[in-house]
Amino acid sequence: MRRILIAEDDMLLGGVYEILLEEAGFEVLWRRDGQEALEAFDDFAPDLLITDNSMPRMTGAELMRAVEGRGARVMMVSASDPRMLQVEPDLWLEKPVTPARLLSAVRAMERSIDSVGAQVAA
Template sequence: MGKKRLLLAEDDELLAGLLNFRLEKGGYEVKLSSDGREVKEHLTTYSPDLIISDIMMPYFSGMELIDYVRKELNLSTPIIIISSAGNEENVLTAFELGANDFISKPISPSELLVRIERELQKV
């Protein structure tokens, strides 16, 4: 069984690098994207098992990305949203648009791994 492919969309390079390191170390194949447009491009050529996205990104926000995946691409790929703007409104909107999970920053990489594992098991 091959590695699960993850798409990580995070504009903060430090955090992205850290998470990338941890996720790869956790046995996942990770594609990094630093903005929303790049994520769109990736998605046209690459179909991940799970998408991890920040909300606030250049060009395309995390919310728009959910909407794009669910409505335009009609994909049921699990989406985990990570954001420092963990207010109720964002969380509710994200779930309404079709996000599978929401993690507020600061995030614990260990926790993220557990959540990814859980979502992948659902699929």
């Protein structure tokens, strides 16, 4: 897992996520709402989508539904409970999230993807 698309309308959080993940060695593309993320999705071809839910133009739940079946894992980082939104991200982190917790969650997802890939290749 190397490519991460972030959909986050909060300028401070989006910037922190982008810098944190780039410094950890990931290729990151940050978009300020769900619609912008959807428009960039196919060209960027992310391994992981990290999305907030409450965003202008398109919510994270709507974005998740729009990219379902396109091969990217999804992490929702939001104060919104995904059960209430009727979506099932691969991982949900409740805001506020520390940078260390976000990076740890991304690394855990990376390990799970890598181990599944190794099992398939064997």
